[in-house]
Amino acid sequence: RHLVLVGKVAIVTGGASGIGRSVCQVLDREGAKVVIADINDKKANETLDLLKGKNHTAIHTDVSVRANVTHLFERVEQIYGTVDIVINSAGIIQTPSLFTNTSEAEFDKVISVNLKGTYLITQTAVKTMLKNENATGRTILNIASVSGKGGRRILAAYSASKGAVISFTKSVALEVALKGIRVNTILPGFTDTPMTQGTPNATRAAIIREIPMGRIAKPLEMAETIVFMCGPRSTYMIGSAVLVSGGTFL
Structure with a gap:
């Protein structure tokens, strides 16, 4: 079987668990060198142990701190010389509450x-990628959410953050299209990850009733789409917001 990402260097933020971990596994399967960038070192190393290929690494990163992001890309350049693929999977959910009860600190x-x-990682990624003018197949994939498309009761802060990621992606895609960098976003529906596993059973059941396919997604289902969007079979795709939701928010 032809491995479509052999020789490519891929950074996955939030690669320690959930969708990010599955993305790392699919990238590994397709021959990429994977950099797991996460704030949770223990979980990041657990992901590293799951990967079958060689030349992977984990780097402690808080994506919200510029110094951390700068260090991440400096280390990747030191180890691999370049970066080809960046997947912004790091994210957090808010405590479900009416927006009138959501604290400013949580927002x-x-x-x-x-x-x-997402802004810091993407900005630094573009600057790093542009150092190598002859590189091909450079791509950035941002993970948003169906909540960013349609909104969610009791998740106003989270929905706002993901809606902004969608708009940000489209703007950046337009700016770098002629520079040989593709930027896209995926809008996952409700997915079985550590971030969602604390959802109360009644809420979980109500969400499933809203999904036309009648079930929640597996992280691998998101990962396969994400890696496709970063690979050589999607080279005319830029600024796209791909809905992978089991039919919700069509």
């Missing part, structure tokens, strides 16, 4: 990780 935290983190 700031959600925006800092989900939006500012």
Whole structure:
């Protein structure tokens, strides 16, 4: 079987668990060199142990802190010389509450990780990628959410952060299209990850009733789409917001 990403260097923020971990596994399967960038060192190393290929690494990164992001890309350049693929998977959910009850501190935290983190990683990624003018196949994939498309009751801060990621992606895609860098976003529906596993059973059941396919997604289902969007079979795709939701928010 032809491995479509042999020789490519891929950074995955939030690669320690959930969708990010599955993305790392699919990238590994397709021959990429994977950099797991996460704030949770223990979980990041667990992901590293799951990968079958060689030349992978884990780097401690808080995506909301510019110094951390700068260090990440400096280390990747030192180890691999370049970066070809960046997947912004790091994200947090808010405590479900009416927006009138959501504290300013929680709003700031959600925006800092989900939006500012995506901004910092993407900005540094583009600057790093542009150092190598002859490189091909460079791509950035941002993970948003169906909540950013349609909104969610009791998740106003989270929905706002993900809606902003969608708009940010489209703007950046337009700016770098002629520079040989593709930027896209995926809008996952409700997915079985550590971030969603604490959802109360009644809420979980209500969400499933809203999904035309009648079930929640597996992280691998998101990962396969994400890696496709970063690979050589999607080279005319830029600024796209791909809905992978089991039919919700069509």
